[in-house]
Amino acid sequence: MKIGIFGAGHMGGAMIKGWIKSEKIEPSNLLVRGGRRGTAQSLQKELGFQLTSETSDFKQMDIIFLAVNTPLILPILNELKGLVETSSIPIVSVSAGVSVKEMQEIMGDNYPLAQAIPNTPVQINEGMTGIVFAENIDKKAKETIQFSFDLLGDLVEISEDKIGIFGTLAGCGPAFVDVFMESLADGAVLNGMDRDMAYQVAAKMVSSSANLLLKTGKHPGELKDGVTSPGGTTIKGVTALEKEGFRYATINAIDTIMKS
Numbered sequence: 001m002k003i004g005i006f007g008a009g010h011m012g013g014a015m016i017k018g019w020i021k022s023e024k025i026e027p028s029n030l031l032v033r034g035g036r037r038g039t040a041q042s043l044q045k046e047l048g049f050q051l052t053s054e055t056s057d058f059k060q061m062d063i064i065f066l067a068v069n070t071p072l073i074l075p076i077l078n079e080l081k082g083l084v085e086t087s088s089i090p091i092v093s094v095s096a097g098v099s100v101k102e103m104q105e106i107m108g109d110n111y112p113l114a115q116a117i118p119n120t121p122v123q124i125n126e127g128m129t130g131i132v133f134a135e136n137i138d139k140k141a142k143e144t145i146q147f148s149f150d151l152l153g154d155l156v157e158i159s160e161d162k163i164g165i166f167g168t169l170a171g172c173g174p175a176f177v178d179v180f181m182e183s184l185a186d187g188a189v190l191n192g193m194d195r196d197m198a199y200q201v202a203a204k205m206v207s208s209s210a211n212l213l214l215k216t217g218k219h220p221g222e223l224k225d226g227v228t229s230p231g232g233t234t235i236k237g238v239t240a241l242e243k244e245g246f247r248y249a250t251i252n253a254i255d256t257i258m259k260s
Ligand SMILES: NC(=O)C1=CN([C@@H]2O[C@H](COP(=O)(O)OP(=O)(O)OC[C@H]3O[C@@H](n4cnc5c(N)ncnc54)[C@H](O)[C@@H]3O)[C@@H](O)[C@H]2O)C=CC1
Pocket: 006, 007, 008, 009, 010, 011, 012, 033, 034, 035, 036, 037, 038, 039, 040, 067, 068, 069, 070, 072, 094, 095, 096, 097, 117, 118, 119, 120, 171, 172
């Protein structure tokens, strides 16, 4: 399969890395058009995909992804319109801020379109991507899109009205977890642990705790109860977190994004 992608920044780059790592997509079958920042050029040196500055080259692709900054999605779609109209190459925007309806205003109701919100773990094929397909999308186009995301991790089809909250939880969430892991490590360093070891331990602890929840299907509160021994150390830490409004801060992070 030949994949075309506009934008090789944080998200475009993460997807490209995931496809190459999957070993199902040859670097020579990835065509990238980058912006002026040069991120695509540096990544190309590392990964060896095809680079182009010609939009017309995308006519040869089986699928096209738009991973540019949100204000550029619709202008690039306008650029592509004349080129792809007859071939109906599926186009997927990964922007959190452009809906399928807005894309349809340019491409029409019957063009194979989708809005997907991946997250940065796609680069290690452990992504969690939410997707909204255009209502009239045909089976073949849908399968092509699904295949490309299946290589990057989990794909969840959701309704248009839920893509915002999906993107906030799964797409923005990794940054919250990163801040959490960094803070945990800072606390450990404050108490004498070596910095590298602190990041290793924090990351492994977070990923294994998440896996425990996924594999046991237990309520997170029950898992927390299993750690907090009576009169023990953990409940002292949980109390300190509650005093600082940890739960409220986390809930409010999600809510603030949704209200922005
Ligand atoms: N970073 C993330 O975790 C996620 C990002 N997204 C979406 O991905 C999109 C890109 O975000 P990031 O990768 O974080 O931003 P970024 O700023 O890292 O990447 C954007 C890239 O687009 C390139 N670009 C600019 N103009 C261009 C043009 N005319 N043609 C081709 N490339 C051009 C830039 O050089 C840059 O490398 C946004 O729409 C965002 O909503 C969605 C989910 C998660």
